[in-house]
Amino acid sequence: MRRLTGVTIYADQAMTPNLLATSAAGAEFSILSPTETISPDSPIWRAISVVVPAERAVGGHVEIGQRVDLFLSVSIATNVVSETGEFVERPDRANRYQTGESTKITWEDIEVLAIVPDEGLYILKVDLHQAEEINHALASATLGKQFEFSFALRPDGDNRLVDRSGYGETFDRIFQQYNLPIPGIIDQDAYPQPSPEPSFIVPGAGPPVQPAPPAPSTEPSPGQASPEPSPGQATPEPSVGPSGSPAP
Incomplete structure (x- = not known):
C-alpha cells in the first residue's frame, strides 16, 4: 500500500x-x-510550505524532524497625508517613523516535515491559526510586498517559548544599541598624508598637526674641510711667546 x-x-x-x-x-x-490522533479537542494541525534560501536556513543544514523558529522580515512604507490631502510615502516626522525594514521572530518551535533541497522549499507543521498567518504573508509577497522568511535552528529537546514582546529589530534600533559610528566626509586637502609612524585621531578633532622639518645645520659635518679664505683675505699670523715658540 x-x-x-x-x-x-x-x-x-x-x-x-x-x-x-x-x-x-x-x-x-x-x-x-x-x-497523535485526531479528536474533538486535539490541535488542528496543518502542513504549509515556505521558501527559505540556504543562507537564511542555517546554510541549508536543516533536516527533517528538526524544529526551527521562523523569522519574518518585511519592508514597511511610511505614508503621510500631503498638503493636497493625498497619501505619499515619506518620513512621518511627527511620530518619528520612516520607511525601512523590520525583522521579528514570529512563529516558534516549528517542526520540519519535509524538504525539497533544490528549491529551498520546507514543509512545516503548524496549527491552523499559524497556517493562516503565514499564508497571508505569502500572499502579500505575491502582491508586491517585500516579505522574507529566515530560520533559526533549535537544539533538540528545547521547546521553550519566549515572550516576543521584547523582540523585533530595525536598523535604527541596532544602530543605537551598538553605537555604530557615522561615516564622515574626508577633506582631501587637509587630510594628513601617510607616514611611517601611525598617528591617533581624536574623534571630533581636526587633522593632526604635522611636525615642522628640522632647520639646516650650520656646523660642518665630520670630515668636511674648513672653507678656504677668499682671494685678498689675509691669513692671520700665529702669535709668538716670550721664548720664541708659538703661544698656546
Whole structure:
C-alpha cells in the first residue's frame, strides 16, 4: 500500500493506523506523529510550505524532524497625508517613523516535515491559526510586498517559548544599541598624508598637526674641510711667546 511507518514494526505485530507515518498511499510525510490522533479537542494541525534560501536556513543544514523558529522580515512604507490631502510615502516626522525594514521572530518551535533541497522549499507543521498567518504573508509577497522568511535552528529537546514582546529589530534600533559610528566626509586637502609612524585621531578633532622639518645645520659635518679664505683675505699670523715658540 506504499505507506511509510513512523516506528519500528516487528514480525506478526498488529498494524494500526497510528503506526503509520503517512496518511495516504505514496505520501512522503505525515502531519501527525505516530503518537497523535485526531479528536474533538486535539490541535488542528496543518502542513504549509515556505521558501527559505540556504543562507537564511542555517546554510541549508536543516533536516527533517528538526524544529526551527521562523523569522519574518518585511519592508514597511511610511505614508503621510500631503498638503493636497493625498497619501505619499515619506518620513512621518511627527511620530518619528520612516520607511525601512523590520525583522521579528514570529512563529516558534516549528517542526520540519519535509524538504525539497533544490528549491529551498520546507514543509512545516503548524496549527491552523499559524497556517493562516503565514499564508497571508505569502500572499502579500505575491502582491508586491517585500516579505522574507529566515530560520533559526533549535537544539533538540528545547521547546521553550519566549515572550516576543521584547523582540523585533530595525536598523535604527541596532544602530543605537551598538553605537555604530557615522561615516564622515574626508577633506582631501587637509587630510594628513601617510607616514611611517601611525598617528591617533581624536574623534571630533581636526587633522593632526604635522611636525615642522628640522632647520639646516650650520656646523660642518665630520670630515668636511674648513672653507678656504677668499682671494685678498689675509691669513692671520700665529702669535709668538716670550721664548720664541708659538703661544698656546
